[in-house]
Amino acid sequence: MTTVARMAVLDLRTVWPYRYYSLAVFGLGVLVFASRPMWMVPGLVLLFTSQIAPYPFNVADKAGLETLYAVLPLSRRSVLYGHYAWATACFLVTATAGTALALAFARVQAVPLGDRTLVPMLTLSWALFAVNIAIQFPLLVRFGYTRVSVLGTTLPLAAVVGTVYKLQLNMVSIQNWLPLLGAAGVAAIVVSAAVATTVDRRRVRYGRSVSST
Amino acid sequence: MSSDLAFALRGVSAGAGNTFALRDVTFALPTGYVMGLIGANGAGKTTTIRCLLGMYPIDAGEIELLGHRAPEPVALRQDVGVVLDHTYLVGDWRLVEVERTLRPFYNRWDGARYRQLLDEFGLDPRAKVKDLSRGMAMKLMIAVALSHQARLLILDEPTSGLDPVSRDELIGIVGDFLLDEGHSVLFSTHITSDLDRIGDYLTILHGGRVVRTGTKDEILEAYRVVRGGPDDLDDRVGVELIGVRRTQTGAQALVRTEEADLLSGDVLVEPPTLEEIAVHIGARVPHRDPDHRADRRQPDSSMSARRVA
Amino acid sequence: MRVVLSNSAGLPLYQQVKEQLGTAILSGELGEGTVLPSVRALARDLRISVITTTRAYAELAAEGFIATVPGKGAFVLPLDSALVREQLLREVEGGLQAALDAARRAGLHREDLIQILDGLIQAEQYDAIQ
Numbered sequence: 001m002t003t004v005a006r007m008a009v010l011d012l013r014t015v016w017p018y019r020y021y022s023l024a025v026f027g028l029g030v031l032v033f034a035s036r037p038m039w040m041v042p043g044l045v046l047l048f049t050s051q052i053a054p055y056p057f058n059v060a061d062k063a064g065l066e067t068l069y070a071v072l073p074l075s076r077r078s079v080l081y082g083h084y085a086w087a088t089a090c091f092l093v094t095a096t097a098g099t100a101l102a103l104a105f106a107r108v109q110a111v112p113l114g115d116r117t118l119v120p121m122l123t124l125s126w127a128l129f130a131v132n133i134a135i136q137f138p139l140l141v142r143f144g145y146t147r148v149s150v151l152g153t154t155l156p157l158a159a160v161v162g163t164v165y166k167l168q169l170n171m172v173s174i175q176n177w178l179p180l181l182g183a184a185g186v187a188a189i190v191v192s193a194a195v196a197t198t199v200d201r202r203r204v205r206y207g208r209s210v211s212s213t
Numbered sequence: 214m215s216s217d218l219a220f221a222l223r224g225v226s227a228g229a230g231n232t233f234a235l236r237d238v239t240f241a242l243p244t245g246y247v248m249g250l251i252g253a254n255g256a257g258k259t260t261t262i263r264c265l266l267g268m269y270p271i272d273a274g275e276i277e278l279l280g281h282r283a284p285e286p287v288a289l290r291q292d293v294g295v296v297l298d299h300t301y302l303v304g305d306w307r308l309v310e311v312e313r314t315l316r317p318f319y320n321r322w323d324g325a326r327y328r329q330l331l332d333e334f335g336l337d338p339r340a341k342v343k344d345l346s347r348g349m350a351m352k353l354m355i356a357v358a359l360s361h362q363a364r365l366l367i368l369d370e371p372t373s374g375l376d377p378v379s380r381d382e383l384i385g386i387v388g389d390f391l392l393d394e395g396h397s398v399l400f401s402t403h404i405t406s407d408l409d410r411i412g413d414y415l416t417i418l419h420g421g422r423v424v425r426t427g428t429k430d431e432i433l434e435a436y437r438v439v440r441g442g443p444d445d446l447d448d449r450v451g452v453e454l455i456g457v458r459r460t461q462t463g464a465q466a467l468v469r470t471e472e473a474d475l476l477s478g479d480v481l482v483e484p485p486t487l488e489e490i491a492v493h494i495g496a497r498v499p500h501r502d503p504d505h506r507a508d509r510r511q512p513d514s515s516m517s518a519r520r521v522a
Numbered sequence: 523m524r525v526v527l528s529n530s531a532g533l534p535l536y537q538q539v540k541e542q543l544g545t546a547i548l549s550g551e552l553g554e555g556t557v558l559p560s561v562r563a564l565a566r567d568l569r570i571s572v573i574t575t576t577r578a579y580a581e582l583a584a585e586g587f588i589a590t591v592p593g594k595g596a597f598v599l600p601l602d603s604a605l606v607r608e609q610l611l612r613e614v615e616g617g618l619q620a621a622l623d624a625a626r627r628a629g630l631h632r633e634d635l636i637q638i639l640d641g642l643i644q645a646e647q648y649d650a651i652q
Contacts, residue, residue: 006317013314017305059303067301070268072318073290246572388566410535411565413573428573430534 003074007082008089011056014065022052026094030101037109038117040102041095045125049094050132050157053087057145080141080196084189087133095122116175123178128164130185132157134192142199218277219244219365219397220265225274227264235260238274240416240426245394247387249408249429250401251487252418253495258401261418262369265399266295279365291320294358298370300350304343308336308353312360319361330356334382348379355386366390366398372407380404384411405487415487419494429487437473438489440465441480452476456493467493523552523559527568535570539578547587547598548606558588558596585609 001009015022026048033043060066069079099118106113135156139148221241228234235257242248250258263269265276267283276283279292302311308331316322331338334352336345345353351371358366366387372380388411390396400408408415408429416426425432436455439446446454446464452475457466467490473482485493525542527535546552559567561575568575579596582588586605590596625635 001317009317010314013306013310014303016310017303063303064299064301065303067268067295067297070266071290071293071295071301072315073287074318075287384569385566388569391572392560392562392566394562410570413571429571430573 003078004081004085007074007078008085011083011086014056014059014063015052018055018059022048022055025051033102034105035109037102037106037111037113038121040105041098041118041121042125042128044094044098045091045129046157046161049087049090049129050154053090053129053133054136054140054145056083056086057140061145076200077197080200081193083137083141084133084193084196087137088189091126091129095125120175120178123181124164127181127185127188128160130188131160134188135159137192138196138199141196142201144201217244218242219246219279220399221277222261222265223275223277225261225264225271225276227269227271228260229272235264235271235421238418238421238423240423241277242397242399242414244397245391246413247391247398247400247408247411248414248416249405249412250399250416250418251403251405251408251491252401253403253491256418256495257421258403258418259369260421262367262399262401266293266367291361292364294355294361294363294366296351296354296358296366296368296371298347298351298373300342300345300354302342304341306342307339308342309338311342311353311357315357315361321362323360323362327356327360330359347374348376348382351375351379351383352386355383359390364396366396368398368400370402371400372402372404380407383407387411403491405491409487412487417491417494419497424494432490433484433487435470436467436485436490437470437482438465438485438493439468439473439476439480439482441478445478445480446476456496458493458496465493523556525564525568527570536574536577536581539564539568539570539575540581543578543582544585544587544609547582548601548609550601552598554598554600556598558598560595 026044029044029047030040032047033040036043056065060069069076099122102118103113105111136148219242222238223241225238226234226236232255238257238261240248250261252258260269264271265278267276267285278285279289281289306314312322312324312327316324328338331353334349334356336349336353336356342350342353355366355371371383375383384407387398387400390398400412402408412429414427415429415432417424417432425435427435439454440463442463443459443461446457446459446466452468452472454466454468457464467485468476476482523543523546525539527538533541543552543558552558558564558579561579562572565572565575579588579590583590583596586602587599588596589599621635
């Protein structure tokens with residue numbers, strides 16, 4: 001297991017004591033979109049995953065985990081990339097569970113739900129999620145959760161959703177853009193990770209008079 | 214690169230412009246011993262430790278940790294255990310979860326040892342981190358450090374706020390840790406009685422500078438405490454009176470041993486206790502301007518990286 | 523093995539350790555070949571610094587009481603009669619000097635001192651017969 005993966009698992013364990021609350025939010029999301037299975041995945045991603053992905057930053061701020069990260073044999077890069085890996089894992093789990101639930105609910109309601117709807121929805125969810133994280137995480141890394149606060153974690157989300165809404169997307173129109181959307185999401189995260197390592201307030205810089213090993 | 218030093222700081226300056234800046238800090242610890250880092254609150258002990266661990270940027274000088282020049286390879290942290298005056302774990306983790314969480318990061322994690330230490334320290338594995346008292350939390354962090362077979366233990370004010378029993382237990386733990394001559398300990402505290410007996414080396418910090426560093430015996434030998442009547446100790450004598458305290462009935466100060474003979478009159482000259490050294494040095498007004506004239510001397514450094522025996 | 527340290531003895535800790543071990547060796551309590559705890563184990567047990575015990579052992583080794591083997595620890599050497607004699611002579615001299623100082627303060631003369639010494643020797647012989 002690579003260090004980045006270990007860091008993602010550390011993020012999981014960081015939020016693990018609060019899993020019941022998170023599951024409750026997930027359950028709520030499922031209820032809300034039960035009657036609209038087509039929107040299950042994007043809905044869950046925006047309501048649930050966007051909250052749980054930055055959650056480790058919240059706990060870390062309060063518990064002083066930045067010290068733990070500095071004490072563990074863990075490079076600063078691994079810590080940051082690990083946060084992104086955790087977020088991505090959260091998306092994958094939500095997307096998988098959400099799709100399964102959407103299909104189940106659709107079946108029960110005898111509503112058609114096929115690839116032509118699911119795939120664009122998944123891709124769209126990914127793009128929205130990735131852009132949201134891409135904006136959010138460097139802010140969290142730079143300023144810490146307490147200073148960025150709820151506002152910082154939901155504003156990017158609102159901005160992204162608002163933009164999408166303004167663009168009046170419908171599923172047919174975005175069919176051609178799917179690969180681009182998928183790639184854009186990945187690119188957003190990669191760029192964001194690079195930005196995060198640059199603005200990282202915890203990175204120790206040594207003065208010029210110190211010779212490097 | 215000398216591998217017989219647990220760590221070394223050479224001319225380290227950090228945090229220029231901050232309240233807790235370090236200026237030209239130089240001291241080192243040979244492997245196998247415990248060094249006490251003494252100083253009042255704000256003297257720079259925590260800043261020094263953070264610089265040593267690479268958690269704080271330095272502006273000048275060099276740092277060496279377990280034989281590696283800074284910036285050290287991240288893998289070096291396998292060998293370093295850090296105990297602070299607060300836990301840096303999630304409060305809602307149970308002690309068994311702490312092990313599950315930290316184990317994957319350490320090559321030499323000994324689970325059996327962790328459980329045994331919890332037992333020895335009287336810690337309930339099912340308890341949550343946030344439910345531990347200060348003393349128990351400190352012992353937990355030590356259990357973690359010992360479980361991953363750290364070679365260097367860094368303790369930042371581990372005994373502040375602890376009852377005497379817990380403090381005594383910690384001294385015992387440090388003694389056990391040092392049974393292995395490859396193990397070293399840095400112990401920062403403002404409670405000098407912790408180090409009275411078990412301290413091998415000491416570094417005294419004041420105002421971000423090293424006042425003196427060396428073996429405990431050297432340092433105790435370097436000063437004398439002088440006591441006299443209210444008029445017996447005054448500045449005309451030409452002897453630097455360190456942290457002089459005057460009352461209606463008398464005056465007391467610390468002086469360097471070599472200057473003690475210059476004092477005339479009816480003064481009582483005695484070897485100091487560690488506490489007296491710390492108190493009088495700590496009572497001086499720290500000089501932070503670079504061209505201060507009153508404090509003429511360079512930081513005394515009777516420290517050399519020599520081995521004993 | 524018995525080492526009891528005093529906070530108020532006025533004697534440095536290393537010297538207390540050294541003297542107590544030295545006495546035990548001279549009296550035969552710690553016989554030839556007895557393995558002593560390592561400097562670190564002793565430091566741990568007595569809750570004093572490693573440098574202190576190391577210094578005590580170093581001085582005992584220099585005076586020929588013990589030998590230290592790197593990696594194995596220390597053990598008691600056979601009592602060298604010349605060494606023992608030298609140590610004991612030092613003790614006699616020290617004791618007599620202390621008696622002299624006290625006698626001077628009390629205003630006693632040489633004859634008084636000798637009288638006291640004879641009295642003590644006689645008392646010992648008396649106890650030995652009993």
